[in-house]
Amino acid sequence: MFACSSVVICCAMICYPLGCLDPENFRDFKLVEKRQLSHNVAEFKFALPTPTSVLGLPIGQHISCRGQDAAGEEVIKPYTPTTLDSDLGHFELVIKMYPQGRMSHHFREMKVGDYLSVKGPKGRFKYQPGQVRAFGMIAGGSGITPMFQVTRAILENPEDNTKVHLIYANVTYDDILLKEELDSMAKNYPGRFKIYYVLNQPPEVWNGGVGFVSKEMIQAHCPAPAADIQVLRCGPPPMNKAMAAHLDDLGYTKEMQFQF
Structure with a gap:
């Protein structure tokens, strides 16, 4: 020891x-x-x-x-x-x-x-408060953990005004990790943190996204390409590859993207 x-x-x-x-x-x-x-x-x-x-x-x-x-x-x-x-x-x-x-x-x-x-x-990512105006985050499955860590640090720092827009994809409702904590952060910091859940196999009553994360979902729920924003992604390799292609097509430069 x-x-x-x-x-x-x-x-x-x-x-x-x-x-x-x-x-x-x-x-x-x-x-x-x-x-x-x-x-x-x-x-x-x-x-x-x-x-x-x-x-x-x-x-x-x-x-x-x-x-x-x-x-x-x-x-x-x-x-x-x-x-x-x-x-x-x-x-x-x-x-x-x-x-x-x-x-x-x-x-x-x-x-x-x-x-x-x-x-x-x-890891290659080192967060400093205020390094961007806003983060877009795209997570799949257990890829939520680095996003959760960064989001918590931002929201719990009263001096940090960075906004966070998270898209979190899973297969079923039961696969959503840390949902209680994520929903609590969205409720407690409504002006700073937004989350959009996407399920491939949603329950009968569901008001989130359905299927795979699309370019349209990214446009609707992530900050638009700009020099002072960054989109973080973390998920299974096929998802990471698909999201990189979507982001490229939407005009996000390599400097605006980071993959955990």
Whole structure:
């Protein structure tokens, strides 16, 4: 085990405590709570060394998690916590577990008291408040987690006036991750956060989008192309490819797009 540094780095009169992550070496964190959210989705809460420790993950970045698949072979996969460094003493992961998923097997087998090996931070995206006027976000399935992290950071910062327009696509209603939290943010920040759900197989009563995310949906629910906006996307590879083509056709330049 290890202890997080209590050293504080000060820059431009803002002080940041060093976190518990190591970009070069895996560190182990204890699972203290596992909550089943649906038949194949669970929320995992991991303790940090002290109640005031922070994970130390920059907004928009992710961690690498190491485990074992069903054959006992090592597997490493990236995940984005749904918590921020304002959530002291712990971090949380919302994991969708697929039947044949190698890392899904590891999370399915995890019990309270077990340890997860984590390394980070990782990722090319680094968010700074005010870097754009507005974000468009297009997420599919578990691709919601980086969008959720960035949106939370924006909305919980009273000094950040960035607006967020999220399109979130899934197959069925039950597949929607973090819906309660997303709906709560939309209700609490109506002028700053808008969300549009899209389902491929919607229930009989449904007022969201139907089918796959289309160019028309993007036009209606994302900010128009401009130098001070950016569209973030994260989903299964076929969806990412289709969304990139839609955005290109709609006039969003490469600089206006980012794929997690």
